Amino acid sequence: xTFVRTIQQTVAATIVVGVVACDxxxxxxxxxxxxxxxxxxxxxxxxxxxxxxxxxxxxxxxPAWYITSQLEKYQNGQRGSxxxxxxxxxxxxxxxxxxxxxxxxxxxxxVSGLPGIDAPASLxxxxxxxxxxxxxxxxxxxxxxxxxxxxxxxxxxxxxxxxYLMRQLKKFKTGSRGSATGDIGGAIMRxxxxxxxDATMANxxxxxxxxx
Amino acid sequence: xxxxxxxxxxxxxxxxxxxxxxxxxxxxxxxxxxxxxFFYLLWKFRAKDGQKGQYITGKEKHxxxxxxxxxxxxxxxxxxxxxxAINVWYNVKQSLPDAESxxxxxxxxxxxxxxxxxxxxxxxxxDDIFTTDDLYVSNETTYHFHLVSRDVxxxxxxxxxxLKQDAIPGRSITGWFRPTQTGTFDVQCAEMCGIGxxxxxxxIHVQTAAEHSAWVAANSPAAGE
Numbered sequence: 001x002t003f004v005r006t007i008q009q010t011v012a013a014t015i016v017v018g019v020v021a022c023d024x025x026x027x028x029x030x031x032x033x034x035x036x037x038x039x040x041x042x043x044x045x046x047x048x049x050x051x052x053x054x055x056x057x058x059x060x061x062x063p064a065w066y067i068t069s070q071l072e073k074y075q076n077g078q079r080g081s082x083x084x085x086x087x088x089x090x091x092x093x094x095x096x097x098x099x100x101x102x103x104x105x106x107x108x109x110x111v112s113g114l115p116g117i118d119a120p121a122s123l124x125x126x127x128x129x130x131x132x133x134x135x136x137x138x139x140x141x142x143x144x145x146x147x148x149x150x151x152x153x154x155x156x157x158x159x160x161x162x163x164y165l166m167r168q169l170k171k172f173k174t175g176s177r178g179s180a181t182g183d184i185g186g187a188i189m190r191x192x193x194x195x196x197x198d199a200t201m202a203n204x205x206x207x208x209x210x211x212x
Numbered sequence: 213x214x215x216x217x218x219x220x221x222x223x224x225x226x227x228x229x230x231x232x233x234x235x236x237x238x239x240x241x242x243x244x245x246x247x248x249x250f251f252y253l254l255w256k257f258r259a260k261d262g263q264k265g266q267y268i269t270g271k272e273k274h275x276x277x278x279x280x281x282x283x284x285x286x287x288x289x290x291x292x293x294x295x296x297a298i299n300v301w302y303n304v305k306q307s308l309p310d311a312e313s314x315x316x317x318x319x320x321x322x323x324x325x326x327x328x329x330x331x332x333x334x335x336x337x338x339d340d341i342f343t344t345d346d347l348y349v350s351n352e353t354t355y356h357f358h359l360v361s362r363d364v365x366x367x368x369x370x371x372x373x374x375l376k377q378d379a380i381p382g383r384s385i386t387g388w389f390r391p392t393q394t395g396t397f398d399v400q401c402a403e404m405c406g407i408g409x410x411x412x413x414x415x416i417h418v419q420t421a422a423e424h425s426a427w428v429a430a431n432s433p434a435a436g437e
Contacts, residue, residue, distance in 0.1 A: 039407075042407055081344050082344070083318075083325040083326075083327075083342035083343065083344045084342070086320055086362060089320060089321075089322070089323045089325075089344065090320070090321050090322060090323075090408065092323070093321070093322035093323060093408035093411045093412065094322075094407070094408055096411045097408070097411065
């Protein structure tokens with residue numbers, strides 16, 4: 001009988017511990033961010049350096065406010081909802097995996113702490129000198145050195161791949177990014193991208209790349 | 213019975229449920245018969261004091277009957293199942309009733325993209341309507357769908373329609389459905405397609421003809437832009 005009682009008590013204790021463990025929400029912070037980053041790493045890499053094969057941009061070292069704002073946009077459908085934004089749709093689905101309170105901020109904190117990368121140039125058809133002039137339009141929000149501006153929700157452009165910048169400019173122009181209702185930042189960016197033809201985009205991207 | 217477990221909302225959902233019910237009954241009856249006989253024999257011929265076990269070759273006619281007769285009946289049941297299954301398979305997968313409208317369903321990691329005709333009711337024209345994860349269709353209307361994939365294998369599954377079809381990269385697979393109930397129902401991916409497979413869900417909104425016409429008019433690019 002004693003043996004049976006011991007087994008019963010052990011099972012009951014295990015269930016109680018299990019329920020308590022399942023019930024307790026993880027503590028937000030860097031450690032949790034690192035844990036949550038396992039969801040991002042398959043595409044963005046364990047160092048957040050991105051992966052061209054998957055068209056995943058570099059995210060290492062991006063400011064936490066920008067990462068949080070973009071994840072929120074993905075989650076509420078302001079980004080990644082256009083049927084023509086194939087890569088954005090993929091990211092939107094992944095953002096939905098961050099469904100625990102505080103996870104968004106935790107992973108943003110972790111990613112922003114990763115060392116930024118030197119993104120090598122891969123596009124060579126732009127003229128950086130010509131791009132400098134066109135960049136004046138971008139500098140108003142993104143800064144003269146592409147350092148970004150939190151007050152304007154404009155991300156830094158440094159440390160980002162040229163192929164990614166090019167794709168985003170084209171997305172803004174066609175409306176597969178920035179045209180969703182409520183995407184204020186996108187609504188500001190779109191008209192600017194619409195003023196550029198492909199050659200101007202290539203020049204601007206070449207200039208940003210040359211600044212790195 | 214299938215309707216009690218999960219609502220039916222397409223013209224062929226009942227046929228598929230009835231087929232599954234037929235298989236369940238035929239296989240279930242045999243399951244309980246065989247298990248019942250098995251345990252009965254175990255109990256009847258259990259070890260008894262002073263009685264030795266016998267070696268039975270099973271070659272005698274009266275013993276072979278126990279195998280041959282059920283075998284024949286099971287084969288007959290198989291034939292019944294196959295006849296009904298082929299009939300349902302032909303109606304659902306092989307025949308293609310005339311379409312009143314045609315749509316394209318595009319699977320990608322990890323969302324469903326739907327392309328459907330605008331006011332001209334012709335696919336691949338300028339007024340086509342594209343939506344992500346939400347498909348709007350008209351009730352009591354026969355649709356053809358062209359199912360494609362942008363990347364890996366997916367599976368377009370609408371449980372209330374009892375519709376389930378693989379989407380294969382490089383192929384366009386044509387199928388059909390005819391909604392029979394208005395409402396909003398789940399669309400899911402039923403083929404493991406990567407890390408986001410679990411969140412690859414959508415919705416199909418079955419509307420009345422009037423509601424659907426209004427939706428098309430409001431969302432057709434030619435009308436709205």
